[in-house]
Amino acid sequence: MGEIAGVSGPLRKGLWWAQDYLYAAGWQARGILSRIQPGSFHQGHLSPVVIIPGVYENWQFMLPVIHAIHDAGHPVHVVTMLQRNKLQVPVAARLVAQHLEEAGLTDASIVAHSKGGLIGKYVMLSLDPEHRVRRMITICTPFSGSRYARYMLLPSLRIFSPRNALTVQMAREEAVNSRISSIYGVFDPHIPEGSVLPGATNIQLPAAGHFRILGEPETSRIIVEQLRASDGD
Secondary structure (H helix, E strand, C coil): CCCCCCCCHHHHHHHHHHHHHHHHHHHHHHHCCCCHHHHEEEEEECCCEECCCCCCCCCHHHHHHHHHHHHHCCCCEEEEEHHHCCHHHHHHHHHHHHHHHCCCCEEEEEECCHHHHHHHHHHHCCCCCCECCCEEEEECCCCCCCHHHHCCHHHHHCCCCCHHHHHHHHHHHCCHHHHHHECCCCCCCCCCCCCCCCCEEECCCCCEEECCHHHHHHHHHHHHHHHHHHHHC
16 A cells, blocks of 8 residues: 655545545446456356445456456356346345355355445345355445445435444344455545454455455455465365
């Protein structure tokens, strides 16, 4: 991440905000223009991985992470029916569970960004009777919500309120937390509460941002490392 000499704390955070949005805008555009087919990542000799992006993100937004996971030998699946992930968490979770079943995936890992981690945890808690999901690795997930959600006009963003009934309920449910690794940086402009999850493997990286952290090589390295440990390699 690096420090910026002579830049005060508030100004540094402002620069991180700007860099984060520039990264997000760039990858949203690249996702729209991308011609990569999701089926091109289905081959691999290691355990399968299901990708769940964050709100308003298509699956291509996760391509830096997808490429790293696939290059490491894992088949990678995306749930295209999520589209830009604006659905309510339980509805989106049912689509993920449906994909797991229809694709015949077992011993699978979920790798999720932001809202995707809430969806993945919902699957693990309520929609995985056959135990198809072994573990989940999340990046910048608001497990305890975000106080900024109260200022959002869109219902798809207000659900992240710390007072949201589902957020509160899922935060209390810790049965699957030991099978989750939560990755986050030193500063997240969207989640002032942070992404620490009790009972999980919590990993802080020397990076800043909610979106830009997806493009950090260290993020991909840690994800692959966590998958490898889960596979027992």
